[in-house]
Amino acid sequence: MSKLNSRIPEGPIAEKWTNHKNHMKLVAPNNRPKIDVIVVGTGLAGASAAASLGEMGYNVKAFCFQDSPRRAHSIAAQGGINAAKNYQNDGDSVYRLFYDTIKGGDYRAREANVHRLAEVSGNIIDQCVAQGVPFAREYGGLLDNRSFGGTQVQRTFYAAGQTGQQLLLGAYSALSRQIGLGRVKMYHRHEMMDLVKIDGKARGIIARNLVTGELERHSAHAVVIASGGYGNVYFLSTNAMGSNVSAAWKVHKRGALFANPCYVQIHPTCVPVHGTNQSKLTLMSESLRNSGRIWVPKKKEDAEAIRAGKLKPTQIAEEDRDYYLERRYPAFGNLVPRDVASRAAKERCDAGYGIEANDTNEGVYLDFASEIKSKGKQAAYALGDHDPSEERMIELGKKWIEEKYGNLFQMYQKITDENPYETPMKIYPAVHYTMGGVWVDYNLQSTIEGCFVTGEANFSDHGANRLGASALMQGLADGYFVLPYTVSDYLANEIRTGKIATDSPEFDAAENEVKETIDRFLNNNGSKSVDHFHKRLGLIMWNKVGMGRSEQGLKQAIEEIGLLREEFYKDVYVPGSSDEMNPELEKVMRVADLIELGQLMAVDALHREESCGGHFREEHQDSEGETLRDDENFKYVGAWEYNGSDSKQSTLHKEDLNYEFIKIAARNYK
């Protein structure tokens, strides 16, 4: 039996989900309170799932490592959420969203999942509005939209630059309601340490109470993992400091396959690395590319002078600027997908046109001057001034910008001490999102029965590159509208199981393993901090498994990470004890998993001898530096089976991707 049965329902693409829903099994309301479900993670994906399952009547236990569900990393999403509502009447449709997503993902996503996502996208907006999520509105009182990269329609709903926050708070409010009603029990400041499997089925988890250090056993009839992405394998990323792979990795170690780990999204618009001791990178939302134009100087001398502080960007004449995205991709211009924009920035900087005076001269400009003027002019007209002065236009334009992006501009100014209303922003790509993750079937179930994975933690619907504003959409779609059906379908067979005991040998063994690992680290008596290793891992990953990857680099990375792992286990020092709040202990457990994952990413990247989406193999590009996909040999999901901490030993399983409803073609944004 093949390990990978994607369980895609039969039938035409537009009817698959409806038919499937009609035929899935149900659990009667009176049986639901007898069934326990664990949800690990309360970001958009987890909170929406836990709220929905709680609302249905299941006994839900939800876990997060932060002090509140409201702090999950989803809160940081800025730009917006897509939905095929076509409120703007610009030709959008479910099909188009489906098509854009598949194409944006460079034809490496599963058609059926993506179509389902597009189908339910509209309901997300309805749901959120009903929950009191304050989306941006137009003067007529109806919802406003903006556009995001990789699309030619305006389908992105937003709440200033804080869309993720507002959506998460919406999901958090739904979750809070269920907690208040006693249907969900929330375990905050708790970290899942392992999955417990009994007779091949996911039956519970071992969690650590981060305040007391106690290990706890929790049993359930199904476990949902919604633990987010693993961008922190690069140390510097736009992810929150606590984002990690551990929950997903533990599931992987227990037998779930891990798919496409090498697909990493490098976001083009982040604040460049500056200063020493930097701990993370900050995203400047993609929505800014609606209004900003990206450029570097045309002349190398100018770039050098800027880096040396002798020239200011505002002093560079219009004709001496290279708006390289508009030049290379006239059809999409500054709104090409993220991977394309990122590589283009790297190309310019590698060629010596970078403008930031950091170690690597990595930085390009994102300039709002033209937008300020044109929006100022519009605003002046709206106010009845048909011949506005330059100053008036700039003044009104800045106001417009402030209303749209105020918080982002403020954030930028606080970090860099520069005023982006006056001088262009400096930006550079940074690690942002991970398309890879735990392999799941159409029902979002992993290869472990009863273990579902959702949100950024699964390998999801985004193929080799995610379009902006689609992660929020996916998280909520899965949590609100998919998992309640598919989890119920699974649980229908569990109504006779009864309460699952936590004193079984399986629970004993799992807890002991966790204890041993903790003790091992605490007694290690090494000499270097966890961060020391994390930073070194990050450097290897960024330089060799980053934006441009080569066979040689990847091979080196695999070896170097292997050595790093050995050194880590020998020489890492973890202060404190296990029976107290111990952030260093939390970190060491996470970094241990990140090291294994990092190596697997390199292994996966090495095996994938093509360029697609976020995975760019330098050997596979055309004369203009565009990606060269190899559909003949690599049109599949690469899912890895765990065979020990040396990820070189992992076994590859393939899920072939069949495009029945979309004609597969080279991705073209020109």
Add this chain to the structure above:
Amino acid sequence: MSNSVLFKSSIAKKYFMALTGLFLCTFLVGHLLGNLQLIFKTGEEGRRAFNEYAYFMGHNLFIKVLSYTTYIALIVHAVDGIMLTIQNKKARPVKYAYNNPKANSGTASRNMAILGTLILVFLATHMANFWWKAKITEEIPLHSLVKTVDYPVGQNPATGEMITKPIEVTHYLNTNGTYQQFKVKDPSTGQEQKLFEIKNKHEFYDLTSHVKIGDGYKDLHTVVMTFFSKENSSALFGVIFYVISMLVLGYHLWHGFASAFQSLGLNHPLYMPIIKKVGMAFSIVVPFLFAIIPVIIYMNH
């Protein structure tokens, strides 16, 4: 539930604070208007006006109700304030080792409890000086006026001229508005003759029929004037104390006035700036006017 909510909840406490506070503000205005007569009218006219006003305040039913409401408001305001303060202290059992509240809030707003307590102390002495005397001990002299008139004692048989002799006639101001002659005194002989008698400290009774013929006004005006006049050795101290107290009151109002509106939910971007300005003006003008009264009395007497 709602009843208990209206009394127990933290927000309800704020309503009571605000309502009583604003009510006390209106009391201040009334009180001030009365007091201003102390300086704006002079002589017997001023004295009479003030004492009549004081009598009115003490006897009008509506005013009586109002004044009892004021006492209640004051007590509620103080007790509620004390309760809030105690609870608020409990809300932060461990203090900051280093705190810089100046950076985020006004001095007045942070010290309402202290300011309120000082005002309470002031009120206590104020009441003891005037209110206690006026209401409880009633050791206040009645509004009287001594006029010297030439009293005809006979006729000069030679000239037919009237022979007069200066005598002092003491008038008491009757609440019916007339000056009632009370007694006469012959300064040369020192002989006195009472025309009626006073019972219950302020009631006039006919000497013979023992019928009540009127009521006297208490002479609070004189009490105040002597209290603050230079002749009184402790007057300067009194004046300074009053002025400082009014400063304290001003500070209390500086925060309290606008704050009351905020507590009642009356914060609107259009109106709040106006309320704030009115509050500031109120907290300056009212205490200032209160304060200059003793100063002026002191200077003039």
Add this chain to the structure above:
Amino acid sequence: MASKFINITLKIWRQKNSKAKGALETYTLNDVSTDSSFLEMLDQLNEQLINEKQSPIAFDHDCREGICGMCSLYINGRAHGPDTGITTCQLHMRMFKDGDTIYVEPWRSRAFPIIKDLMVDRSAFDRIQQAGGFVSVNTSGRTMDANAIPIPKADADKAFEAAACIGCGACVASCKNGSAMLFVGAKVSQYALLPQGKVEATDRVLNMVRQMDEEGFGNCTNTGACEIECPKGISIENIARMNREFLKGALTKA
């Protein structure tokens, strides 16, 4: 961005757990880049402590871009430090001078017990939210079309401004009364301003205020400190709105 390096002295509150007695400890830290954020400075100090085999300082943080509300810290007498409109993780060391002594303390409130060092337990906020900070709508997605009820832009904008609260607790920390009115007021306002939230507005405000009082927060005396220190600029207008809503509720609810 000319980065400079400064040397500083830190007085940091250390407390082993909620029950232990805490005290301010003094540390010196050299070569701090002025481009570092405040938390990166603490990372640097922790690295130094770990290398000296001392126990590192526990503090809460996650997103490090001012949105998750996880970071806290009372720095030199002010919540989130000397700058305004930002969280501690957005505070940069360029706000300090060479040779400065910096006091770092945890949020102090009875309702936020200390977990360790600079970490406090803010779950009281969650419980307030659970008491009524939601619209009781099931997650079927089949409610009504999102554009079925137009909402005046001004109301939507105000609701958004209120909803921008990150639940950090700086309002409580900086309030001399340890009051949580700004946090609760913001949540109550967000829903009170939207038609979807109006349906349950009365119950919501009564329940949330009851929970707030039970948690042991102090009473608001309108000092306005919260509004100044709130990293998201939440206005105390929201408190006034809650007061109105509460009055309405208290007077009409049997």
